Amino acid sequence: MRLATLLLVNQTQFEPVTDADREVIAEQLGRPPRALRAVAARCPGGHPAVVQTSPRLEDGTPFPTLYYLTCPRLASLVGKLEAQGVMREMTERLGSDPGLAAAYQRAHESYLAQRDAIEPLGHQVTAGGMPGRVKCLHVHLAHTLACGPGVNPIGDETLELVRAEGWPSGDCAADFPQ
Numbered sequence: 504m505r506l507a508t509l510l511l512v513n514q515t516q517f518e519p520v521t522d523a524d525r526e527v528i529a530e531q532l533g534r535p536p537r538a539l540r541a542v543a544a545r546c547p548g549g550h551p552a553v554v555q556t557s558p559r560l561e562d563g564t565p566f567p568t569l570y571y572l573t574c575p576r577l578a579s580l581v582g583k584l585e586a587q588g589v590m591r592e593m594t595e596r597l598g599s600d601p602g603l604a605a606a607y608q609r610a611h612e613s614y615l616a617q618r619d620a621i622e623p624l625g626h627q628v629t630a631g632g633m634p635g636r637v638k639c640l641h642v643h644l645a646h647t648l649a650c651g652p653g654v655n656p657i658g659d660e661t662l663e664l665v666r667a668e669g670w671p672s673g674d675c676a677a678d679f680p681q
C-alpha cells in the first residue's frame with residue numbers, strides 16, 4: 504500500500520517528457536536520451552536541466568543514477584568546479600562534520616527510496632559517491648534541482664557554487680529572448 508502511494512507520487516511529481524523536450528535533450532547530450540521518465544527540473548529559460556531516468560535501460564542494464572543533469576551550461580560549470588578539487592574538500596568535510604555526514608546519509612536514503620519505488624535494483628548503491636564520499640557533483644546538483652533544497656547538502660552547496668559562477672545566464676536565464 505505504501506509502495507503504491509510512493510509510486511503514484513513519483514509518477515505525478517515531475518512533468519512527462521514531450522517530443523520537443525526529447526529533441527532538446529538529444530541535442531544537449533549529443534545522443535538520443537535513454538530510459539527517460541520525466542523532466543525533473545528546468546533552467547529558468549525553460550529547457551530541461553535534469554531528467555529522471557528509469558533504474559534500468561530499455562535493454563535491462565541497470566542505470567543507478569535516477570537524476571541526470573542535461574543542461575550543457577550547468578554541466579560545464581560543474582565540470583570546472585570538479586577540476587578545482589571541490590569534491591576532495593567536500594569528502595574531507597564529511598569526515599569532520601557529523602551534521603553534514605548525517606544529512607548526506609539521509610540524502611542517500613531518500614535517493615534510494617525514490618529509486619526503489621520505481622524499480623528496486625536489489626542493491627543499495629546510489630550515485631555520486633553517496634553516502635561516504637563525494638565523487639560526482641553533476642549527480643548531486645541534479646538531485647538538488649529535482650528535489651529542492653534541504654534534501655542533499657552537497658547538491659545544495661554545488662548549486663550555490665554554480666550560482667556564484669553566474670548561472671543562470673545566457674539561454675539558461677529567464678530573460679533570454681526565445
Ligand SMILES: [Zn+2]
Pocket residue numbers: 546550552574575576577674675
Ligand atoms: Zn540551462
